Amino acid sequence: APAPKRVLVTGAAGQIGYALVPMIARGHLLGPDQPIILHMLDIPPAAESLEGVKMELLDAAYPLLHGIVATTDVTEAFTGVDIAIMVGGFPRKQGMERKEVMGKNVSIYKAQASALAKFASKDVKVVVVANPANTNALVLKASTEGNICPKNITCLTRLDHNRALAQIAERLGVTSKDVKNVIIWGNHSSTQYPDVNHGTVTLADGKEHNIRDAVSDDAWLNDEFIKIVQQRGAAIINKRKLSSALSAASSVCDHVRDWMLGTAEGTWTSMGVVSDGSYGAPAGVVYSFPVTTKDGEWTIQSGMLCHYQSSSDVSNPLGWTAVRQDQDEGDEDE
Numbered sequence: 001a002p003a004p005k006r007v008l009v010t011g012a013a014g015q016i017g018y019a020l021v022p023m024i025a026r027g028h029l030l031g032p033d034q035p036i037i038l039h040m041l042d043i044p045p046a047a048e049s050l051e052g053v054k055m056e057l058l059d060a061a062y063p064l065l066h067g068i069v070a071t072t073d074v075t076e077a078f079t080g081v082d083i084a085i086m087v088g089g090f091p092r093k094q095g096m097e098r099k100e101v102m103g104k105n106v107s108i109y110k111a112q113a114s115a116l117a118k119f120a121s122k123d124v125k126v127v128v129v130a131n132p133a134n135t136n137a138l139v140l141k142a143s144t145e146g147n148i149c150p151k152n153i154t155c156l157t158r159l160d161h162n163r164a165l166a167q168i169a170e171r172l173g174v175t176s177k178d179v180k181n182v183i184i185w186g187n188h189s190s191t192q193y194p195d196v197n198h199g200t201v202t203l204a205d206g207k208e209h210n211i212r213d214a215v216s217d218d219a220w221l222n223d224e225f226i227k228i229v230q231q232r233g234a235a236i237i238n239k240r241k242l243s244s245a246l247s248a249a250s251s252v253c254d255h256v257r258d259w260m261l262g263t264a265e266g267t268w269t270s271m272g273v274v275s276d277g278s279y280g281a282p283a284g285v286v287y288s289f290p291v292t293t294k295d296g297e298w299t300i301q302s303g304m305l306c307h308y309q310s311s312s313d314v315s316n317p318l319g320w321t322a323v324r325q326d327q328d329e330g331d332e333d334e
């Protein structure tokens with residue numbers, strides 16, 4: 001068997017953490033043959049709860065789980081980790097300004113960036129889940145410059161991607177594996193653009209069809225579908241009185257697994273990655289693009305005509321402006 005990989009989950013005593021750690025221990029993150037040493041970090045008020053999660057992980061007797069580090073010590077948590085899944089952060093409480101939450105998270109992410117740079121494996125792969133995910137990833141990138149390759153810092157938009165696949169599948173009465181190549185452009189927020197224009201679906205005839213042709217309802221695709229995906233997080237909160245957890249956890253596994261093990265030929269996924277200026281998104285910002293992956297490296301899929309022309313400027317099809325970035329980053333949904 002290969003040597004165990006160390007996987008860190010921050011905020012592991014929280015709701016996403018509780019859904020995510022068993023998936024990791026089952027092999028959903030790095031495949032069924034990869035032994036795992038699970039690192040779990042939370043803050044002192046959650047220490048007992050974290051200890052309880054550790055006890056349950058032991059009780060589940062996962063064959064792949066070769067060790068558990070459950071700690072409130074940031075250094076111990078980050079030491080030697082190969083994958084860091086950043087779920088922990090300060091939640092927005094009632095009556096709090098977004099700015100205030102962001103300020104708190106910026107300090108948390110700066111502190112954790114320094115531990116990441118000092119103690120993690122040099123080639124550590126990072127996925128930020130905690131909101132505002134794009135901004136937190138940007139803070140990590142800026143604060144680890146020179147120590148961690150910016151390409152190794154990503155944020156999660158795979159949940160939005162999966163939500164889009166699922167909506168199309170539901171609509172057409174197929175399963176989500178029959179749908180591919182949707183794209184989430186932008187941020188994990190209600191300003192994202194879920195794009196089906198390059199996507200295909202395999203129908204009962206066994207053939208691949210353009211999603212637009214198969215759905216054959218442009219009005220629905222251009223309006224309701226987009227809103228459903230953009231506002232899905234809020235819809236879950238309405239029903240569950242808690243934000244998405246199992247779907248977020250499952251999408252984290254999809255994100256990391258595809259990143260490390262590669263996307264299938266002819267298929268891309270959506271990841272929040274550091275922009276190289278593609279599609280007019282300013283270089284250096286963390287933005288969700290269509291990406292293909294191979295051997296732990298992602299590549300932005302180029303040459304996609306963006307049908308979402310909020311701008312007539314072909315070099316800037318998304319109508320990106322600095323102002324828009326500020327608005328986006330302040331408008332995180334769950």
Ligand code: NAX
Binds near residue numbers: 014017043089128188
């Ligand atoms: P919870 O509040 O249940 O869990 C967060 C955990 O983080 C808590 O156990 C808390 O003690 C811990 N924590 C707080 N500060 C910490 C620190 N400095 N270091 C380590 N741990 C710390 O939230 P949960 O529902 O699990 O959501 C976690 C984050 O994911 C939130 O920021 C949420 O907004 C974000 N989400 C992002 C999604 C995405 O697609 N990118 C979707 C789901 C989710 O809403």
